[in-house]
Amino acid sequence: MSESEFKDEAQWAEKLTPEQYRVLRQKDTERPFTGEYWNEFSDGTYLCRGCGEPLFLSDTKFDAGCGWPSFFQPATEDVIKEIHDSSHGMQRTEVVCRNCGGHLGHVFNDGPAPTGLRYCINSASIDLKKK
Numbered sequence: 392m393s394e395s396e397f398k399d400e401a402q403w404a405e406k407l408t409p410e411q412y413r414v415l416r417q418k419d420t421e422r423p424f425t426g427e428y429w430n431e432f433s434d435g436t437y438l439c440r441g442c443g444e445p446l447f448l449s450d451t452k453f454d455a456g457c458g459w460p461s462f463f464q465p466a467t468e469d470v471i472k473e474i475h476d477s478s479h480g481m482q483r484t485e486v487v488c489r490n491c492g493g494h495l496g497h498v499f500n501d502g503p504a505p506t507g508l509r510y511c512i513n514s515a516s517i518d519l520k521k522k
């Protein structure tokens with residue numbers, strides 16, 4: 392599925408739930424401990440809710456205690472795009488789906504080995520396909 396198939400915001404609004412739309416297309420953040428996957432540890436692959444691209448694998452998910460799904464690395468390096476984000480008076484690195492541009496969350500440098508990274512991702516942006 393190419394990005395051009397989903398350029399139109401009206402089409403996105405039709406495809407996504409209101410919450411998914413606010414997060415993926417308007418870069419909102421769901422409230423912690425409310426999402427579908429913050430406490431989910433089943434085996435499987437987390438797909439982009441916007442385009443279905445495989446973004447994260449369950450064996451890289453860990454409990455960061457922050458109330459959002461947290462991963463120490465993406466499924467492959469080229470599925471994620473990192474963007475400098477200086478909104479809300481903070482210096483952060485936003486992560487988006489490289490395929491559809493959907494907002495996923497942020498990446499921080501306080502994760503576990505082997506990467507030391509914590510991809511803090513909104514449940515609304517991902518869809519677990521269980522093994």
Ligand SMILES: [Zn+2]
Pocket residue numbers: 439440441442443444488489490491492493
């Ligand atoms: Zn996507």
